[in-house]
Amino acid sequence: MFIRNESFYSFRRQYPIITILIAIHLILFVWMNFLPFGGWVLALGIGNNLAVANGEYWRIVTPIFMHYSISHVLFNSFSLVIFGPALEQMLGRIKFLLVYFLTGILANVATFYIGGLTYPPHLGASGAIFGLLGLYVYLVIYRKDLIDHANAQLVMTIIAIGLVMTFVGSNINIFAHLFGLIAGAALGPIILNGVKPYSYYRQRAVHDDGKVAFDPNRWNKKQRNSKLMKKLLWICFIILVVAGILSQLF
Incomplete structure (x- = not known):
């Protein structure tokens, strides 16, 4: 479930929503930091509880797509890819x-009501990403038919690491992480109704004539590359985790 073997072309065709979300992350980050009016975009979209109380309700949504630093945007985008x-x-x-969207919005709503009007400005997709992780928590506990034991252990380990980082790191929106996770788990009974398990066999290749067909060699390629990809995955994840921690410390 979490090992990515697709090329960039196949990934963006198979997962267009994730591709679009990551593109928005990167475009906004570049705009805010390197392009004209970037400061205006940041000031207009950043989460600000006092501004929300004064009627700027869009600030409950816009922080989901915005990030402070390169390590911040890469870490959240990489988590979304995985x-x-x-x-x-x-x-x-x-x-x-x-x-x-629901988990990201609920995470920011929780920040507004619990953090209070003096809570520091905040942004980042972490609340929504923790919402996805919360959905995995529900999968692991109540829908074991949708996730195997190995992947369940892996995702729960990552969630545990994420929660530890939430409390030991600085400049982290604890409310967004916790309530994003809770919101994702709470949506599980409704959102997972009628869902089928993830399957590599649903990945399809498109021939030049436009007809959709299975690639007969795809599974063999995945078997040969799975060990290497797993190592690369963990190396990249560890590098990004370390980068995220260092960015909060210095």
Whole structure:
């Protein structure tokens, strides 16, 4: 579920929603930091509880797409690449978007009500990503038919690491992480109704004539590359985790 063997072309065709979300992350980050009016975009979209109380309700949504630093945007985008595809395939595009937006919005609503008007400005997709992780928590506990034991252990380990980082790191929106996770798990009974398990066999190749067919060699290629990809996955994840921690410390 979490090992990515697709090329960039096949990934963006199979998971268009995740591709679009990551593109928005990167475009906004570049705009805010390197292009004209970037400061205006940041000031207009950043989460600000006092501004929300004064009627600027869009600030409950816009922080989901905005990030402070390069490590921040890369870490959240990489997490979306790893944990999003299985859910986008199982849920479908509409349900996946619904979960992503609802959990991200609820995370910011919790920040507003619990953090109070003096809570520091905040932004980032972490609340929505923790919402996806919360959905995995529900899968592991109540829908074991949708996730195997090995993947269940892996995702729960990552969630545990994420929660530890939430409390030991600085400049982290604890409310967004916790309530994003809770919101994702709470949506599980509704959103997972009628869902089929993730399957590599649903990945399809398109021939030049436009006809859709299975690639007979795809599974063999995945078997040969799975060990290497797993090592690369963990190396990249560890590098990004370390980069995220260092960015909070210095």
